[in-house]
Amino acid sequence: MDKYIELAELIFPDVKETIADLEKRYPARNLKEGAMVTRFAPSPTGFLHTGSLFTAFICQKFATQSNGVFYIRLEDTDQKREIKGAGEALLKELKAFNVYPTEGYLSDTLEEGIYGPYVQSKRADIYKVVIKELIKRGQAYPCFCSSEELASLREVQEATKVRTGYYKEYAKCRYLKPEEAMEKIKNGDSFVIRFKSNGDEKNKIAVFDEIRGHLELSENDQDIVIYKSDGLPTYHFAHLVDDHFMHTTHVIRGEEWLPSLPIHLQLFNTLGFEAPKYAHLPVIMKVENGNRRKLSKRKDDEAAVSFFLKQGYPTDGFLEYLLTIANSNYEEWRSENLDKSLYDFILTFSKMSLDGALFDLDKVKNICKELLSRLTKEEITDRALAWANVYDKELEEVILSDRNYFEAIMNIERGGEKPRKDYTKYDEILPAISFMYDKYYNEATRESFNERISNESAKEVLTKYLEVMDLTKDEVNWFNDLKSVGVICGYAENNKEYKKNKDAYKGHVGDVAEILRVAIAKRRQTPNLYHLLKILGKEKVKARILETISVL
RNA sequence: GGUCUGUUGGAGAAGUGGCUUAACUCACAUGCCUUUCACGCAUGCACUCACGGGUUCGAAUCCCGUACAGAUCACCA
Numbered sequence: 082m083d084k085y086i087e088l089a090e091l092i093f094p095d096v097k098e099t100i101a102d103l104e105k106r107y108p109a110r111n112l113k114e115g116a117m118v119t120r121f122a123p124s125p126t127g128f129l130h131t132g133s134l135f136t137a138f139i140c141q142k143f144a145t146q147s148n149g150v151f152y153i154r155l156e157d158t159d160q161k162r163e164i165k166g167a168g169e170a171l172l173k174e175l176k177a178f179n180v181y182p183t184e185g186y187l188s189d190t191l192e193e194g195i196y197g198p199y200v201q202s203k204r205a206d207i208y209k210v211v212i213k214e215l216i217k218r219g220q221a222y223p224c225f226c227s228s229e230e231l232a233s234l235r236e237v238q239e240a241t242k243v244r245t246g247y248y249k250e251y252a253k254c255r256y257l258k259p260e261e262a263m264e265k266i267k268n269g270d271s272f273v274i275r276f277k278s279n280g281d282e283k284n285k286i287a288v289f290d291e292i293r294g295h296l297e298l299s300e301n302d303q304d305i306v307i308y309k310s311d312g313l314p315t316y317h318f319a320h321l322v323d324d325h326f327m328h329t330t331h332v333i334r335g336e337e338w339l340p341s342l343p344i345h346l347q348l349f350n351t352l353g354f355e356a357p358k359y360a361h362l363p364v365i366m367k368v369e370n371g372n373r374r375k376l377s378k379r380k381d382d383e384a385a386v387s388f389f390l391k392q393g394y395p396t397d398g399f400l401e402y403l404l405t406i407a408n409s410n411y412e413e414w415r416s417e418n419l420d421k422s423l424y425d426f427i428l429t430f431s432k433m434s435l436d437g438a439l440f441d442l443d444k445v446k447n448i449c450k451e452l453l454s455r456l457t458k459e460e461i462t463d464r465a466l467a468w469a470n471v472y473d474k475e476l477e478e479v480i481l482s483d484r485n486y487f488e489a490i491m492n493i494e495r496g497g498e499k500p501r502k503d504y505t506k507y508d509e510i511l512p513a514i515s516f517m518y519d520k521y522y523n524e525a526t527r528e529s530f531n532e533r534i535s536n537e538s539a540k541e542v543l544t545k546y547l548e549v550m551d552l553t554k555d556e557v558n559w560f561n562d563l564k565s566v567g568v569i570c571g572y573a574e575n576n577k578e579y580k581k582n583k584d585a586y587k588g589h590v591g592d593v594a595e596i597l598r599v600a601i602a603k604r605r606q607t608p609n610l611y612h613l614l615k616i617l618g619k620e621k622v623k624a625r626i627l628e629t630i631s632v633l
Numbered sequence: 634g635g636u637c638u639g640u641u642g643g644a645g646a647a648g649u650g651g652c653u654u655a656a657c658u659c660a661c662a663u664g665c666c667u668u669u670c671a672c673g674c675a676u677g678c679a680c681u682c683a684c685g686g687g688u689u690c691g692a693a694u695c696c697c698g699u700a701c702a703g704a705u706c707a708c709c710a
Contacts, residue, residue, distance in 0.1 A: 594668035
């Protein structure tokens with residue numbers, strides 16, 4: 082046994098602390114019964130993935146609804162794949178969706194909380210303490226196999242059809258005597274540290290997943306690498322040490338981790354740490370050529386959260402969508418609690434689906450549209466402005482130039498039981514209403530009338546309408562005026578009458594409205610005409626009608 | 634290939650042995666309403682719960698097998 086201690090001292094001569102010291106440094110959290118401590122632990126290798134947002138959001142939700150703690154830890158143990166600035170970028174995108182931690186990594190220079198550091202590369206000393214202890218106990222050992230050796234081992238195993246990997250008799254270095262290992266180390270040979278597994282593949286272990294329930298998995302017998310030659314631990318080991326000392330109660334992560342659960346449980350076990358509860362979330366999928374696959378950042382635009390941010394999907398609408406795929410009873414709850422915030426919904430593991438949902442953009446759109454339609458004019462203006470400030474300077478200018486005017490446009494048929502549902506995202510607003518601004522109106526090209534309307538007839542209608550135009554009237558009376566102008570010019574008062582006797586009329590009142598609409602908007606489809614006229618005001622309407630007459 | 638997980642309509646799903654002639658939402662289709670659009674309203678869209686067998690008076694729901702799909706098998710997380 083002293084040989085192991087000697088070995089441990091040789092490898093980590095500077096490590097003086099013990100696990101007990103660490104336990105003291107990171108005492109238990111003083112939380113109420115039932116409070117969940119969750120964490121989101123991204124690696125800074127790119128921008129935020131939709132699936133990661135899903136995970137992070139759910140972690141946060143569980144923590145907040147139980148009055149617990151949600152923290153962020155940066156898992157940057159792979160320096161080769163690390164992208165500079167990615168950590169902060171990730172956090173910024175998370176924040177855009179209102180997902181932010183109460184503890185942990187906040188930026189490259191800022192952290193919150195007493196369980197830090199929250200960046201794994203800064204915790205190297207902590208891992209070393211635990212690894213040193215493992216070596217002392219003979220439960221971990223240095224491995225000197227080169228990647229070439231490992232590759233050829235693999236080839237042999239594949240050729241002989243045995244399970245691949247570094248285990249049992251194939252784990253060459255586990256049989257090295259400590260003296261031999263020390264010799265090699267003194268000799269300057271490069272090495273990693275492997276966990277010495279005492280597991281047997283044939284043994285089944287019972288595990289419990291909060292979402293999937295009781296499962297039976299094979300025991301781990303692989304001597305996995307826990308400490309890389311670059312001096313940093315691997316994920317399997319690092320997350321375990323961190324979740325232990327940070328006192329995570331629930332590890333909520335993607336389904337792809339389920340197969341490695343036995344490794345983690347085994348590690349907890351041999352260290353004598355109590356394992357947290359695990360919940361493995363289904364992965365968001367996409368169909369391609371009839372096959373399902375994970376949303377892929379390379380192939381699918383919607384896999385990057387920035388896709389939705391850029392286009393101005395309301396972020397809470399997007400979260401609501403995520404909630405519908407997380408807990409299917411969310412939709413029902415929402416329709417019964419229209420006035421409540423999505424954060425009032427209580428998320429449960431038991432209602433979580435086991436297989437990954439196909440990402441449904443149509444549904445996202447529907448939810449966002451519904452949400453935007455229920456906002457007040459002030460709210461939608463605030464939101465549009467905030468979005469425009471980052472993503473659309475033109476819109477920002479438009480709103481800022483006259484906020485009241487913009488609000489008036491937003492307010493058309495808003496409010497009440499059945500509001501208009503014009504927009505699903507903020508980038509649709511400006512194109513839809515640009516004609517209300519002279520600058521855009523002047524630049525626009527005029528749409529042609531439908532085939533029933535001749536330019537001559539349109540001119541006549543517009544000229545006659547100018548004579549009777551009175552925007553102070555209420556909508557009904559205003560519309561009656563429009564009707565009578567139509568009648569004078571040979572248009573039926575309503576569609577029914579026109580249909581009854583098409584030959585007697587040029588068209589119907591809808592056509593008359595279209596003439597006016599095209600005159601003031603240059604397009605055939607707009608929100609309610611009466612309101613547009615009122616907002617534009619008498620003078621502007623008059624000017625646009627006159628201009629139209631002149632070019633027809 | 635091994636291991637694990639899953640399979641109810643185009644999508645998300647409810648359903649845990651009789652209340653299901655399979656809820657609800659989205660999508661789609663048709664019609665109505667309507668000054669355009671957007672709404673709204675109405676109707677339709679799984680003669681059946683991957684398939685095959687079994688248990689039972691009775692099965693989407695329990696058991697077995699098959700098929701299919703996904704995840705995973707790194708000094709990446």
